[in-house]
Amino acid sequence: MTKTFGDRIAVDDVSFSVARGEVFGFLGPNGAGKTTTVRILGTLIAPTSGSAVVAGIPLVPANEAEIRRRISIMPEAPGLYRRLTVTENLEYFARLYGLPGRQARIREALDAVDLGDRAQDLCGSLSKGLRQRVALARTLLNDPEVMFLDEPTSGLDPVAAHEVHGLINTLRQRGVTVFLTTHRLDEAERLCDRVAIMNTGLRTIGRPDELRHMLFSRSLAVTTAAPLGDPDRIFAGLPAVESWRDAGTPTAVPAGASAATPSGYVVAVSDPARAAPAVTRALVAAGADVLSITESRYSLEDVYLELVEDQEGAAR
Incomplete structure (x- = not known):
C-alpha cells in the first residue's frame, strides 16, 4: 500500500x-x-x-x-x-x-x-x-x-x-x-x-x-572490582564465548564495591547459559573480584533507536 x-x-x-x-x-x-x-x-x-x-x-x-x-x-x-x-x-x-x-x-x-x-x-x-x-x-x-x-x-x-x-x-x-x-x-x-x-x-x-535477537548479539555484562590484568587470556577460548571488549567504568556500581575503580567488560556469547559459568570460573581462577555477571538486556527502545537512527544516517 x-x-x-x-x-x-x-x-x-x-x-x-x-x-x-x-x-x-x-x-x-x-x-x-x-x-x-x-x-x-x-x-x-x-x-x-x-x-x-x-x-x-x-x-x-x-x-x-x-x-x-x-x-x-x-x-x-x-x-x-x-x-x-x-x-x-x-x-x-x-x-x-x-x-x-x-x-x-x-x-x-x-x-x-x-x-x-x-x-x-x-x-x-x-x-x-x-x-x-x-x-x-x-x-x-x-x-x-x-x-x-x-x-x-x-x-x-x-x-x-x-x-x-x-x-x-x-x-x-x-x-x-x-x-x-x-x-x-x-x-x-x-x-x-x-x-x-x-x-x-x-x-x-x-x-x-x-x-x-535479530539486531543485537547476545552478551554478558561483567563487572570486576578492579581492572583485569590480561582479559584476553581469561576470556579467550571459553565455551560459547565469541569475543570481548572493555566497557570501562560501569555507570552503576553494585553495592558493596571496594574503593578501587570497578571495571566493566562486554563478552559476546552464543549461549549465555553455557558461557556464564565458564566465565565465572575463569575469573575466580585468575583471582579477580567479581561484582556481577549478567546477561545484557536490550529494550524495544534500543531496537527502535537502532533502526530509525540507521535509516536517518543512511539518508544523510
Missing part, C-alpha cells in the same frame, strides 16, 4: 498482516506515516495504490460503511463536544452508529473505563486524562472487531494508564484486534504481541524479543 500527497510519499509500499485478537504496535517517529496508514485503514482516505482488508472486508468504496460498523478509531485528540455531558457525548456517537440498546451500551462503556460516577459531568470540565477515558468509552460503544488506538494513554497518570492497559488486555481476551499507535515504547513492549516500526516504509516487524 502506498499513499502520496503531491510529490511527497507518506506511506511507501507497506505490506503487513494483523491476526484476529492480536495487539499490534505501530511505532515510528513523527511524520513516519503511522496516522496516514490508520486513516486509510479506517476508510477516512483512500490509498494511492495497493489494497487492504479490514475486519475481513476488502477496503473498497462500496464496503466503507460496513467496515466502519465493525471498527472504532480513537484519535490522539479526543474529539468530544465540551458543552455536552459525558453521557450526551456517548449518546450522540451511539446514534451516529444507529446502535440499539444505547443506554445499556453507554453504562457498560463507562464502567469499563471507570467513569460511571462522572456520567453527568460536562466534558469541558474534565481533565485531559479523563477526556481521554471518555474517548476510550466511545470506541467501545459499537462492540468493534478492530480498534485503532492512537496514543490511548496520552495525558494519563500512571494509575489511569495501568487501567487502560488492563482494558486492552481484556479486549485481547475477547478476540478484539487492537491496532496501537504509541510513542511509549515501554507500553508497546508490555502490551503488544508484535510491533511494526515505520519510517515512511516498513523498517521491520515481529515480536519484541525476535527484534532484539
Whole structure:
C-alpha cells in the first residue's frame, strides 16, 4: 500500500498482516506515516495504490460503511463536544452508529473505563486524562472487531494508564484486534504481541524479543572490582564465548564495591547459559573480584533507536 500527497510519499509500499485478537504496535517517529496508514485503514482516505482488508472486508468504496460498523478509531485528540455531558457525548456517537440498546451500551462503556460516577459531568470540565477515558468509552460503544488506538494513554497518570492497559488486555481476551499507535515504547513492549516500526516504509516487524535477537548479539555484562590484568587470556577460548571488549567504568556500581575503580567488560556469547559459568570460573581462577555477571538486556527502545537512527544516517 502506498499513499502520496503531491510529490511527497507518506506511506511507501507497506505490506503487513494483523491476526484476529492480536495487539499490534505501530511505532515510528513523527511524520513516519503511522496516522496516514490508520486513516486509510479506517476508510477516512483512500490509498494511492495497493489494497487492504479490514475486519475481513476488502477496503473498497462500496464496503466503507460496513467496515466502519465493525471498527472504532480513537484519535490522539479526543474529539468530544465540551458543552455536552459525558453521557450526551456517548449518546450522540451511539446514534451516529444507529446502535440499539444505547443506554445499556453507554453504562457498560463507562464502567469499563471507570467513569460511571462522572456520567453527568460536562466534558469541558474534565481533565485531559479523563477526556481521554471518555474517548476510550466511545470506541467501545459499537462492540468493534478492530480498534485503532492512537496514543490511548496520552495525558494519563500512571494509575489511569495501568487501567487502560488492563482494558486492552481484556479486549485481547475477547478476540478484539487492537491496532496501537504509541510513542511509549515501554507500553508497546508490555502490551503488544508484535510491533511494526515505520519510517515512511516498513523498517521491520515481529515480536519484541525476535527484534532484539535479530539486531543485537547476545552478551554478558561483567563487572570486576578492579581492572583485569590480561582479559584476553581469561576470556579467550571459553565455551560459547565469541569475543570481548572493555566497557570501562560501569555507570552503576553494585553495592558493596571496594574503593578501587570497578571495571566493566562486554563478552559476546552464543549461549549465555553455557558461557556464564565458564566465565565465572575463569575469573575466580585468575583471582579477580567479581561484582556481577549478567546477561545484557536490550529494550524495544534500543531496537527502535537502532533502526530509525540507521535509516536517518543512511539518508544523510
